Amino acid sequence: MTRLPSRFYQPLAIGAPAPYRELPVCLERMIHFMPPHIEKMRNKVPDLLGQVDVVLGNLEDAIPADAKEDARSGFIQMASDHEYGSTGLWTRVNALNSPWGLDDIVQIVNAVGQKLDVIMLPKVEGIWDIHYLDQLLAQLEAANGISKPILIHAILETAEGVKNVDDIASASPRMHGMSLGPADLAASRGMKTTRVGGGHPSYGVLADGTAPDDDNRAFYQQDLWHYTVARMVDACASNGIKAFYGPFGDFSDPAACEAQFRNAFLQGCLGAWSLHPSQITIAKRVFSPDVDEVKFAMRILEAMPDGTGAVMIDGKMQDDATWKQAKVIVDLAKLVAANDGELGAAYGL
Ligand code: GLV
Numbered sequence: 063m064t065r066l067p068s069r070f071y072q073p074l075a076i077g078a079p080a081p082y083r084e085l086p087v088c089l090e091r092m093i094h095f096m097p098p099h100i101e102k103m104r105n106k107v108p109d110l111l112g113q114v115d116v117v118l119g120n121l122e123d124a125i126p127a128d129a130k131e132d133a134r135s136g137f138i139q140m141a142s143d144h145e146y147g148s149t150g151l152w153t154r155v156n157a158l159n160s161p162w163g164l165d166d167i168v169q170i171v172n173a174v175g176q177k178l179d180v181i182m183l184p185k186v187e188g189i190w191d192i193h194y195l196d197q198l199l200a201q202l203e204a205a206n207g208i209s210k211p212i213l214i215h216a217i218l219e220t221a222e223g224v225k226n227v228d229d230i231a232s233a234s235p236r237m238h239g240m241s242l243g244p245a246d247l248a249a250s251r252g253m254k255t256t257r258v259g260g261g262h263p264s265y266g267v268l269a270d271g272t273a274p275d276d277d278n279r280a281f282y283q284q285d286l287w288h289y290t291v292a293r294m295v296d297a298c299a300s301n302g303i304k305a306f307y308g309p310f311g312d313f314s315d316p317a318a319c320e321a322q323f324r325n326a327f328l329q330g331c332l333g334a335w336s337l338h339p340s341q342i343t344i345a346k347r348v349f350s351p352d353v354d355e356v357k358f359a360m361r362i363l364e365a366m367p368d369g370t371g372a373v374m375i376d377g378k379m380q381d382d383a384t385w386k387q388a389k390v391i392v393d394l395a396k397l398v399a400a401n402d403g404e405l406g407a408a409y410g411l
Pocket residue numbers: 123184217219242243244245246247258259308309
């Protein structure tokens with residue numbers, strides 16, 4: 063039930079911009095959430111611009127029902143007031159089944175659609191959600207003479223969404239990527255937790271004992287999100303879109319936040335959400351490749367100029383497949399270096 067490739071890339075409204083065939087290349091190590099109804103927070107946006115890769119005005123969960131309209135108008139205000147340059151400007155709108163979702167999309171795109179890079183859509187369950195927003199955005203882009211397509215980023219946070227994750231990833235050329243939403247997903251699945259992301263001390267594996275009454279058995283905590291992150295990464299990578307870990311709610315445990323972000327990075331994610339200024343630093347550290355890894359990856363690329371054959375480096379076998387892994391790391395390091403002189407110098411790029 064997919065369109066022919068030639069149709070897939072046609073604009074969905076007369077006068078709307080043509081969809082991208084390749085996603086714009088940009089650094090998105092942290093998607094920084096801010097509540098746009100609070101003036102004090104809006105005033106901090108100019109400072110944020112030098113620090114974060116993406117600023118996101120949050121209109122959905124965590125914004126009280128009686129502040130929804132102020133959050134929407136606050137976002138329009140902050141989008142109009144500043145030039146964002148290479149910092150991404152995103153908003154998370156309310157869900158399509160809420161009383162606010164439609165007005166969020168229509169009013170924001172009408173007012174500041176030309177400046178908006180990405181709409182984050184929560185509670186996505188299937189292609190129908192993406193198709194609705196895709197068509198609506200094309201109409202609004204055409205009506206407002208917007209010249210570059212606004213992308214869609216889905217939150218993977220319902221059991222049905224996870225079931226349909228491959229179809230969601232390939233639903234439209236407007237798809238930018240996906241984030242794991244562990245808090246809503248836990249509720250939707252009936253998981254017995256009360257957390258926003260991270261592990262749970264009771265979810266683990268008990269080592270074998272020496273006797274039935276052995277009470278010295280080691281218990282190894284496991285990652286509750288491993289399965290979902292893996293499915294999300296495969297769905298995104300196989301469709302050329304980007305995967306992200308979402309929120310980590312325990313601001314008092316930066317080590318656990320870092321461990322969760324790093325698992326996501328190693329599994330293929332490009333960034334995570336920062337909900338607190340302390341998480342900006344964590345995300346920057348985790349989602350910028352490690353200096354030693356980059357240097358080793360550069361040695362692999364240098365040792366195999368055309369990417370074929372086999373060589374030994376420090377006793378480790380390298381071939382076409384490790385060359386490709388090295389290229390992923392070096393390409394990311396170049397992107398980081400272009401935005402961050404200090405890290406660029408450390409990489410030697
Ligand atoms: C994010 O929206 C989540 O539900 O975890």
